[in-house]
Amino acid sequence: MPLPDLNPPAASAEAPESTPPPYACSHCHDCGYNNFPPADVCPKCWSESTTLQDLSREGILYSFSTLVGRDSSQFVGYVDLPDKIRVFGLLTTTDRPDCGTPVSFVEARPVGNGPCFVFDVSPTQEA
Numbered sequence: 001m002p003l004p005d006l007n008p009p010a011a012s013a014e015a016p017e018s019t020p021p022p023y024a025c026s027h028c029h030d031c032g033y034n035n036f037p038p039a040d041v042c043p044k045c046w047s048e049s050t051t052l053q054d055l056s057r058e059g060i061l062y063s064f065s066t067l068v069g070r071d072s073s074q075f076v077g078y079v080d081l082p083d084k085i086r087v088f089g090l091l092t093t094t095d096r097p098d099c100g101t102p103v104s105f106v107e108a109r110p111v112g113n114g115p116c117f118v119f120d121v122s123p124t125q126e127a
C-alpha cells in the first residue's frame with residue numbers, strides 16, 4: 001500500500017522575494033512627521049497623506065555594539081539621520097568606531113540575515 005504523501009507540493013506559493021527594504025521613511029504631508037519604517041498612516045496625526053521619502057545617506061553614529069565572531073568581529077549600530085530617524089545597521093569598519101562619527105549609507109540588503117542597512121564609517125581624524 002503506498003504511503004500517503006506527507007509533503008504535497010506547495011501550491012506554488014513562491015517564497016517572498018528577498019528584495020532589500022527601501023531605504024526610506026514615510027513623510028506626513030499634514031504634520032511633517034517622518035516615520036520609520038514607512039507606514040501608510042502617520043502615527044502622530046493619523047493622516048493618510050503620506051509618501052515614501054528617501055532617507056539621507058549621511059548620518060551620525062549614535063551607538064554601536066560588537067558582534068564577536070570566531071574569526072573576526074563586526075560592529076552594528078544605530079545611526080541618527082538628519083531626517084530625525086534612527087536606523088539600525090551593520091558598520092563596515094573593522095576597527096572599533098566612536099559614537100558621534102559620521103557614517104554614510106552603503107547599501108540595503110534583503111531582510112532575514114542580520115541588519116539590512118549597511119553604513120560605511122568615515123575615517124576618524126588621524127592620530
Ligand SMILES: [Zn+2]
Nearest residue numbers: 028031042045
Ligand atoms: Zn502626520
